[in-house]
Amino acid sequence: MNDNSREESNHANNHYLYYPDEKDVPTYLAYGFRPIFLLLPPYIVISMILWALVWSGYLNIPFMDNTLTWHVYEMLFGILTAGVLAFLTTGLPELFPGMVPFIGKRLKYIMILWIAGRVSFWFIDITGVYLTAILNLSMLLWLIWFAKDVVLDKLQRHSSLGYILVVIFGIETWFFASVSGHAITPSLDILKVALGAIVVLILLAMRRVNMESVNELMEDKDIDDIYIARPPVTNLAIFTVILFTIVEFLYPDSSTLGWLGFAAGAAILGITSDYKLKDEFILNQPFVLYYASIFVMLSIGYTLMGWDLLNEDIYGINHFRHFITTGGIGLAYMMVIITIGWIHTGRNLTSSIYTHLMIILIIIAAFMRGLIPFFEEYSSELYLWSAIVWTIPFLLYMKVFYKFLLTPRADGIQG
Amino acid sequence: MKFIIKILKDFPAYLWSGWGAIASIFLFIAFWDIGNQVYGALVLPSPLETFKTLTTMLQDESVWKEINITLYRASVGFGLSLIFGSLLGLLAGFFVTASIMSRPIVTILVGMPPIAWIVLAMIWFGMGDETVIFTVIVASFPIIFVGALQGTRTLDDDLKEMADSFKLPWHMKFFDVYFPHIFSYVFPAWVSGLGMAWKIVIMAELLATSDGMGASLAVSRSQLDTPTTLALVVIMIGSLMFIEYIILEPIKREVELWRD
Numbered sequence A: 001m002n003d004n005s006r007e008e009s010n011h012a013n014n015h016y017l018y019y020p021d022e023k024d025v026p027t028y029l030a031y032g033f034r035p036i037f038l039l040l041p042p043y044i045v046i047s048m049i050l051w052a053l054v055w056s057g058y059l060n061i062p063f064m065d066n067t068l069t070w071h072v073y074e075m076l077f078g079i080l081t082a083g084v085l086a087f088l089t090t091g092l093p094e095l096f097p098g099m100v101p102f103i104g105k106r107l108k109y110i111m112i113l114w115i116a117g118r119v120s121f122w123f124i125d126i127t128g129v130y131l132t133a134i135l136n137l138s139m140l141l142w143l144i145w146f147a148k149d150v151v152l153d154k155l156q157r158h159s160s161l162g163y164i165l166v167v168i169f170g171i172e173t174w175f176f177a178s179v180s181g182h183a184i185t186p187s188l189d190i191l192k193v194a195l196g197a198i199v200v201l202i203l204l205a206m207r208r209v210n211m212e213s214v215n216e217l218m219e220d221k222d223i224d225d226i227y228i229a230r231p232p233v234t235n236l237a238i239f240t241v242i243l244f245t246i247v248e249f250l251y252p253d254s255s256t257l258g259w260l261g262f263a264a265g266a267a268i269l270g271i272t273s274d275y276k277l278k279d280e281f282i283l284n285q286p287f288v289l290y291y292a293s294i295f296v297m298l299s300i301g302y303t304l305m306g307w308d309l310l311n312e313d314i315y316g317i318n319h320f321r322h323f324i325t326t327g328g329i330g331l332a333y334m335m336v337i338i339t340i341g342w343i344h345t346g347r348n349l350t351s352s353i354y355t356h357l358m359i360i361l362i363i364i365a366a367f368m369r370g371l372i373p374f375f376e377e378y379s380s381e382l383y384l385w386s387a388i389v390w391t392i393p394f395l396l397y398m399k400v401f402y403k404f405l406l407t408p409r410a411d412g413i414q415g
Numbered sequence B: 001m002k003f004i005i006k007i008l009k010d011f012p013a014y015l016w017s018g019w020g021a022i023a024s025i026f027l028f029i030a031f032w033d034i035g036n037q038v039y040g041a042l043v044l045p046s047p048l049e050t051f052k053t054l055t056t057m058l059q060d061e062s063v064w065k066e067i068n069i070t071l072y073r074a075s076v077g078f079g080l081s082l083i084f085g086s087l088l089g090l091l092a093g094f095f096v097t098a099s100i101m102s103r104p105i106v107t108i109l110v111g112m113p114p115i116a117w118i119v120l121a122m123i124w125f126g127m128g129d130e131t132v133i134f135t136v137i138v139a140s141f142p143i144i145f146v147g148a149l150q151g152t153r154t155l156d157d158d159l160k161e162m163a164d165s166f167k168l169p170w171h172m173k174f175f176d177v178y179f180p181h182i183f184s185y186v187f188p189a190w191v192s193g194l195g196m197a198w199k200i201v202i203m204a205e206l207l208a209t210s211d212g213m214g215a216s217l218a219v220s221r222s223q224l225d226t227p228t229t230l231a232l233v234v235i236m237i238g239s240l241m242f243i244e245y246i247i248l249e250p251i252k253r254e255v256e257l258w259r260d
Helices: A002-010 A033-056 A067-095 A104-122 A129-146 A148-152 A159-179 A186-218 A231-250 A255-275 A286-310 A317-341 A353-370 A374-405 B002-016 B019-039 B047-058 B061-094 B094-110 B115-125 B129-153 B157-165 B170-209 B211-220 B227-257
Strands: none
Touching: A033 A067, A033 A104, A033 A317, A033 A374, A067 A104, A067 A129, A067 A148, A067 A159, A067 A317, A067 B227, A129 A159, A129 B002, A148 A159, A159 A186, A186 A231, A186 A255, A186 A286, A186 A317, A231 A255, A231 B019, A255 A286, A255 B002, A255 B019, A286 A317, A286 A353, A317 A353, A317 A374, A353 A374, A353 B094, A353 B211, B002 B227, B019 B047, B047 B061, B061 B094, B061 B129, B061 B170, B061 B211, B094 B129, B115 B129, B115 B170, B129 B170, B157 B170, B170 B211, B170 B227, B211 B227
16 A cells, blocks of 8 residues: 555554554454454353353352352453453554554464453362463553553653553462462452552543544544543543542542542543633544443542542442442443444444444443442342443444454445 | 633533543542541541531531531622622723732732731621631732733733724724733633632631630530541531632633633
8 A cells, every 4th residue: 555545544553554464364353453353242242141150059160169259350350451451452553653553463472361361260260279370460561561661651651551560460369369368368459459540540531532533523524623631631630540549449438539529520520621622622432432331430430439438328349349340340341342343444443223222232231230229129120230231332333343343444445 | 602602612621621620539538547547536537427417417408507607708898809809900001000019919818927917807807707708819819910910911912002003993903902811811810819718718607706616616525526627627618619610710711712
């Protein structure tokens, strides 16, 4: 492709200067996100079914006699590594144009490592905790090694992403030390710390995804304005989330934590104020509302947790936490796979009834799961149906995007 | 009219941009809560207890009566300072001699501690409305006066000349050339003057009267009723923040928009 036509295509399409000259690369390994997006949605669907069978007693996996802990672990770390892999292998060559995209055989090996991590997780009672620990930790370690350019970058523009991954690696190691009896901290407490770190990672990553795609969207639609997700706003949100996480670990019942929950809720919601542009109105763009919904859900989660801590009549903090997990983090993954699924297969960001449904169903599922404390009498129905409703968007994703993921880019560029 | 519509149109976005500020207020409340856990409820009641006291207080009619008394004193004092401070300041700004002369006097007025004014006012006017209103005036007048003085002093001569050479009618000269400039100086001075008035009125009431919020503060202090004390403080800060951030700040933003 010559330089002129490259300039004509929009900016996210000409991100990498080099494409490796590996021969016979199948389409599904032509770029980092492809195999992940082919495997992650079905894995989420299958694992939700497996969990339903485990919780209802049809399937007997004792999970070292601690099913809840391992459920939380897998929903946090198992899915996280796939999401981060997609984000880094797709996003880094764009942030650092000199970087050679990670594709082909090497990508296949890393995917096998991720799959092995998932298999070892489900067979943990047979293969033992150490194998699971080694496979999953080495996956994360590889991701950090892959992201080393980010930290070594002289300008340090995106180094925070690298540092938070190192922190998450430390927390995962701590978790495995705890479940294998080498650390005394309760494993569930460590997972709450992990959740805080993952929210921080998501805030950092979404700031970049948000800016890249909202500006691209405006370019597509000839909206003449610029959207800037201001770093200080995100940093305030990150600061409050870190504070909440640390105080929750040290003093989980403190009333101070309640006020910090409100602070985190307000600070995260503040991120959405950047969508008010100087001249143009963009809140009628579906994708802008999709991105905003991530912050709204995270904010509802922290606010309700804060309210719970200050209110003696209600005990639902771990239910409310699902606004963050089922809602905010679920939406963040969904938006990452939708955004990359359009842009990096050489298409424009397009909303349709399917993308609307993917977002709305996750939001509905989060409300069903998070509001259980108010509808105790229906709790078993809500547990079941929220899981089902949450799974449907990933099935829809497979229906809409599989054909893009399995065919070359629409604009003819390699990758 | 266009001006007011623009302010109203931008108002929702302005309000929504306040989440960061709300977050930092909650962080402050969290630190307050730590203080409560360290020093105990007698020294520093918890925020939650304070807000509960506040809700009960606001349902009490007598509390509203005290608030109204204080509001009356603050607005009379501030209103008089606003009118005379702005007028005299603008006038003084037009004459170099007057500005040179007024400068040291303003320094004396600003430099004199408000507490000394209260003592003097108590001797002059006794215990009552006049003492409080007088103190409010002496405290906020110099701030507004200086703002207005700066506004006219810093008028751009080139702009004036341009307006003259284009033979602009006087009303255009005033509303399009002088007014935006002067107002951008006077308005912030009004805001700080108001903040000063609101603080001084409480202090004067606490020392010199038997009614109003300042007096309620004195009563709650003598009864060691810290939750009520803090609830009163919350009312004062809350009302000041409401006036400053919800009413004045949006106007100020519109007024200062031409500067960039």
